[in-house]
Amino acid sequence: MKAYEEMSSEELLKEKAILSQKYEEVKKKKLKLDMSRGKPSLAQLALSLEMMDVLDSNSYFLDETGTDCRNYGIVSGIPEAKRLLGAMSEIHAEDVVIFGNSSLNIMFDTIGRSFSHGVCGAVPWSKLDSVKFLCPVPGYDRHFRITEFFGIEMINIPMTPEGPDMDLVEQYVQNDPAVKGIWCVPKYSNPQGYSYSDETVRRFAALEPAAEDFRIYWDNAYSIHHLYEDPENQDVILEILNECRKAGHPDLVYKFVSTSKVTFPGSGVAAIAASKKNLKDVLTTMKVQTIGHDKLNQLRHVRYFGNIANMRRHMMRHADILRPKFEMVTETLDRELSDLQIASWTKPRGGYFISFDSMDGCAKAIVKKCAEAGVKMTPAGATYPYGIDPHDSNIRIAPSFPEIRELKRALDVFVLAVKLVSIDKILEERA
Amino acid sequence: MKAYEEMSSEELLKEKAILSQKYEEVKKKKLKLDMSRGKPSLAQLALSLEMMDVLDSNSYFLDETGTDCRNYGIVSGIPEAKRLLGAMSEIHAEDVVIFGNSSLNIMFDTIGRSFSHGVCGAVPWSKLDSVKFLCPVPGYDRHFRITEFFGIEMINIPMTPEGPDMDLVEQYVQNDPAVKGIWCVPKYSNPQGYSYSDETVRRFAALEPAAEDFRIYWDNAYSIHHLYEDPENQDVILEILNECRKAGHPDLVYKFVSTSKVTFPGSGVAAIAASKKNLKDVLTTMKVQTIGHDKLNQLRHVRYFGNIANMRRHMMRHADILRPKFEMVTETLDRELSDLQIASWTKPRGGYFISFDSMDGCAKAIVKKCAEAGVKMTPAGATYPYGIDPHDSNIRIAPSFPEIRELKRALDVFVLAVKLVSIDKILEERA
Numbered sequence: 058m059k060a061y062e063e064m065s066s067e068e069l070l071k072e073k074a075i076l077s078q079k080y081e082e083v084k085k086k087k088l089k090l091d092m093s094r095g096k097p098s099l100a101q102l103a104l105s106l107e108m109m110d111v112l113d114s115n116s117y118f119l120d121e122t123g124t125d126c127r128n129y130g131i132v133s134g135i136p137e138a139k140r141l142l143g144a145m146s147e148i149h150a151e152d153v154v155i156f157g158n159s160s161l162n163i164m165f166d167t168i169g170r171s172f173s174h175g176v177c178g179a180v181p182w183s184k185l186d187s188v189k190f191l192c193p194v195p196g197y198d199r200h201f202r203i204t205e206f207f208g209i210e211m212i213n214i215p216m217t218p219e220g221p222d223m224d225l226v227e228q229y230v231q232n233d234p235a236v237k238g239i240w241c242v243p244k245y246s247n248p249q250g251y252s253y254s255d256e257t258v259r260r261f262a263a264l265e266p267a268a269e270d271f272r273i274y275w276d277n278a279y280s281i282h283h284l285y286e287d288p289e290n291q292d293v294i295l296e297i298l299n300e301c302r303k304a305g306h307p308d309l310v311y312k313f314v315s316t317s318k319v320t321f322p323g324s325g326v327a328a329i330a331a332s333k334k335n336l337k338d339v340l341t342t343m344k345v346q347t348i349g350h351d352k353l354n355q356l357r358h359v360r361y362f363g364n365i366a367n368m369r370r371h372m373m374r375h376a377d378i379l380r381p382k383f384e385m386v387t388e389t390l391d392r393e394l395s396d397l398q399i400a401s402w403t404k405p406r407g408g409y410f411i412s413f414d415s416m417d418g419c420a421k422a423i424v425k426k427c428a429e430a431g432v433k434m435t436p437a438g439a440t441y442p443y444g445i446d447p448h449d450s451n452i453r454i455a456p457s458f459p460e461i462r463e464l465k466r467a468l469d470v471f472v473l474a475v476k477l478v479s480i481d482k483i484l485e486e487r488a
Numbered sequence: 489m490k491a492y493e494e495m496s497s498e499e500l501l502k503e504k505a506i507l508s509q510k511y512e513e514v515k516k517k518k519l520k521l522d523m524s525r526g527k528p529s530l531a532q533l534a535l536s537l538e539m540m541d542v543l544d545s546n547s548y549f550l551d552e553t554g555t556d557c558r559n560y561g562i563v564s565g566i567p568e569a570k571r572l573l574g575a576m577s578e579i580h581a582e583d584v585v586i587f588g589n590s591s592l593n594i595m596f597d598t599i600g601r602s603f604s605h606g607v608c609g610a611v612p613w614s615k616l617d618s619v620k621f622l623c624p625v626p627g628y629d630r631h632f633r634i635t636e637f638f639g640i641e642m643i644n645i646p647m648t649p650e651g652p653d654m655d656l657v658e659q660y661v662q663n664d665p666a667v668k669g670i671w672c673v674p675k676y677s678n679p680q681g682y683s684y685s686d687e688t689v690r691r692f693a694a695l696e697p698a699a700e701d702f703r704i705y706w707d708n709a710y711s712i713h714h715l716y717e718d719p720e721n722q723d724v725i726l727e728i729l730n731e732c733r734k735a736g737h738p739d740l741v742y743k744f745v746s747t748s749k750v751t752f753p754g755s756g757v758a759a760i761a762a763s764k765k766n767l768k769d770v771l772t773t774m775k776v777q778t779i780g781h782d783k784l785n786q787l788r789h790v791r792y793f794g795n796i797a798n799m800r801r802h803m804m805r806h807a808d809i810l811r812p813k814f815e816m817v818t819e820t821l822d823r824e825l826s827d828l829q830i831a832s833w834t835k836p837r838g839g840y841f842i843s844f845d846s847m848d849g850c851a852k853a854i855v856k857k858c859a860e861a862g863v864k865m866t867p868a869g870a871t872y873p874y875g876i877d878p879h880d881s882n883i884r885i886a887p888s889f890p891e892i893r894e895l896k897r898a899l900d901v902f903v904l905a906v907k908l909v910s911i912d913k914i915l916e917e918r919a
Contacts, residue, residue: 094560102558106545113544114537127533127752129525157588158782165777173603173614173638183604183614199779206776207604321558324784345637346596348630351589351782353755 060398061483073480080430080473088431090467095247095409096458097318100378104371105320108361112353126352132344134328138355142328144365146280146314147296152330154339157350160315160327164274165203167311167329170342171237172207176270177308177338182207182237191229191239193221195412195440195451197247200240200276204442211442214239216249220257227264234267238274244294245279248440248453249412250405252292262300264309272335273297273310279408281372282318284380290406298330307332316358318375318409319368326358382456382464386411389465393472399479402454411454412440419478420449426474432467491829492914504911511861511904519862521898526678526840527889528749531809535802536751539792543784557783563775564767565759569786573759575796577711577745578727583761585770588781591746591758595705596634598742598760601773602668603638607701608739608769613638613668622660622670624652626843626871626882628678631671631707635873642873645670647680651688658695665698669705675725676710679871679884680843681836683723693731695740703766704728704741710839712803713749715811721837729761738763747789749806749840750799757789813887813895817842820896824903830910833885842885843871849880850909857905863898 061069112118118126120135133139134155143150156163175181182188189210192201196216204211212229214221220243229236241261243253253261261273275297283291301309308331315327329339362368387404390413394400402413415423420437427434435453438444454471456464492500543549549557551566564570565586574581587594606612613619620641623632627647635642643660645652651674660667672692674684684692692704706728714722732740739762746758760770793799818835821844825831833844846854851868858865866884869875885902887895 096560099556102556105558109544109547113540116540125530125533127536127755129527129753159778159780162778169600169604173600181614183612199776202776206773321784322560323780324558324782342637345630345633347590347593349590349754351755351785353752354782354785 058396060396061479062398066484066487069480069484073477076473076477076480080426080477083470083473084430086431088466088470090431090459090463090470091433092455092459092464092467092471093433093435094458095318095455097322097375098378098458098460101375101457102321104374105361108320108357111357111360118353118356120352120356126356129348131352132347132349133340134350135352135355135359137359138326139328141359141362141365141368142314142316142326143330145316145368146277146312146330148298148312148330152298152332152336153328154336154343155326155328155350155355158317158323158325158327158354160276160278160313160317161199163313163327163329164200164276166342166346167274167339168203168207168209170339171270174342176272177334179270182209185235187235189233189236191221191226191236192442193239193241193246194442195248195446195453196240197242197276198435198439200274201442204240209237213442213447216246216251218251220251220253223257223260227260230264230266230271232267236266237268237270238272240274240276242276242278243297244277244292245282245405245408247278247408248410248451249403250408250410251403252294255295258295258297258300259304262297262304262306262309264306266309271309275310275312277312277314278318280314281369282375282409283372283407284376284383285406286373286376292406298332308334311335319372320358320361324354326355379457382461383411385461385465386454386456386468389468389472394475397476397479400475409455409457411456413452413454414450415452415475416479416482417448417450419475419482420446420452422478422481423471423474424452426478427471430470430474432470434471489827491827492910493829497915497918500911500915504908507904507908507911511857511908514901514904515861517862519897519901521862521890521894521901522864523886523890523895523898523902524864524866525889526749526886528753528806529809529889529891532806532888533752535805536792539751539788542788542791549784549787551783551787557787560779562783563778563780564771565781566783566786566790568790569757570759572790572793572796572799573745573747573757574761576747576799577708577743577761579729579743579761583729583763583767584759585767585774586757586759586781586786589754589756589758589785590748591707591709591744592630594744594758594760595631595707597773597777598705598770599634599638599640601770602701605773607703608765610701613640616666618666620664620667622652622657622667623873624670624672624677625873626679626877626884627671628673628707629866629870631705632873635671640668643667644873644878647677647682649682651682651684654688654691658691661695661697661702663698667697668699668701669703671705671707673707673709674728675708675723676713676836676839678709678839679841679882680834681839681841682834683725686726689726689728689731690735693728693735693737693740695737697740702740706741706743708743708745709749711745712800713806713840714803714838715807715814716837717804717807723837729763739765742766750803751789751792755785757786810888813892814842816892816896817885817887817899820899820903825906828907828910831906840886840888842887844883844885845881846883846906847881847910847913850906850913851877851880851883853909853912854902854905855883857909858902861901861905863901865902
């Protein structure tokens, strides 16, 4: 097959006729498939089932300090949970404060606190005329929604396979005191699956922000979420808290981590890690907000895993389920689309997503065409602040939830949609 | 024994000498007792132990709509949890949104949302020069801390056995548009154990606030937390959402409820109940804040209780543990202090606290004297905004946590401290 751009219009119309017929046939099947969200599959949920047996009415409910996890007390989390979630993220237990079930909720609360009370004594953002956030794009829609909700101006920063464009990041952070933060998914990024290079992490740690209350919002969502067991096929990134310390900027970063995609989404344990000064600031609010989070669920997680080695082994069982799906997607795209030169896509070694880029101006139409054939994709534009992809080209593929057979069907529809929309685009440009 | 005020100074000094000796003896015992917080006791925690057996690896994890409670989804809570927490609070499931483990956290978030985004489209409080809250006193210290944290001016409203002084409430709410809320614990109030009369509830529902964004913060913390099984000995209050609807003010109230003192504090389920319009406002924020709360814990609670009748029976087992402690406290106070006419106290039929009023200017000294003998009380003043009790007379007694033998010891110390401080006060006034 030759590239679409190299085909004559006649050839394209012929190809379109064949594809359209296939598409109409698929439509008749009335599929109902979902590649829209990073949801673990049923098989993945089954991996953690035995965690439900860890605590029962005969259990011992004291944590290692002797505190009864069934009662009030210990607002910042039980020590063994701090240690486990710290280990997930390569940090010490003393740098960790445990929250509830959702790291997104911690991020929301962190922005909320900065808005109402300011960061470590700085002016509350609610009192400022302008607050800006840097948003590496494409990125995570739910991050962008939090900053949008608080009326924070979002600035797109292009992503590269090494991480965000650091020249641009430095320029904004070091010159504009209105820039208060940057959203980062440093490892197996959402949606591209990129991991920040050592140089990128070091440049982050070396930032000299114009604003004293600038922080890096380091969402370490996929710290141990590899697809491959072989260490050579696993991404490794530098530990940011440590790098910030070494660079003399210990307070520069908030790190977020959770077990949502380790055990049960919605019933996991989430945490923030940061410097002593930042954690003190966090706790000042937390002590007003709650008497404490769910310590029984902390205990359940700790008793189930015992240590980080077991948790890593557990993640390899997730990998065994996820890997064939990821590989099927990228192999199908390679096979069906490579020659045509109408799109590009990433090949992550971990995380939950594959990022797909169509020709400019095609993403919305592709997602729409998929929907009309019963395949739900993440809305085009969702990976950009305000839902506006300036190129209308990025689509996030989430292969985790469907069974592999369904995923295959969904992908066939997706490929058809990509081809059809691309042909229309080329013909339109030629007209 | 005659009243202290009727004794001569000589008699008082003699009494003081005897009491001081007892006090010194008690001090030598190096007690370490705690009557400071409304914490359930070990025996109470044991009542819910079998809830830990409800879910295991063989369980069926779908809610009644077929949603898998182990995965993401259903941000507002599973229907059966809405029904159960609704029933706890005499409201319909559709008026309920389930949150995480803590109703305090919901209240914090509610104030936080009003601060950053305003109530149902009204001007955010962060943009107003003055925001005021009415605080029935004595009241719950953690309520007051939330409003203090957000810089809200708190106005004391005296409590009566019928509820807050409604003349004063009406005067403030209906004339001052800066008054945006009132903290209420309408049933078995913290700390007095008073329950609002029908007239009080109806006057609340009939309020015509000067501020469109005024809301009643109705913390229904002790809705089913009776001490007595006989219905004649149980307090009943009118249902506020319904009363507000009848009065043509459906949006006037937020109602808060949780199972923290039904099952396990910190590992319970909490909810807000309100009008459709208010819940829509709540959910607009919640959808940005989280993908969802812990549905497995919701399921665990629902499966354990099955229905509200079982939950009420369960509360009677709590009552059997709590009642002897409450009765021991009030009987001891009656026996030791009634004749002396130096204090008054409440005799609640439910809830978690007994409110004690010493002579003016004595509470701090009494709490200090208790502490010196190893008995920890809630800090004097804590039941007032800013920790300032204008009479320095109110002390909150929390009888739930200690075993009854320990409670008895603690109370003996307390009574000694009350007597000694009161004698000093009377002598000082005479001097």
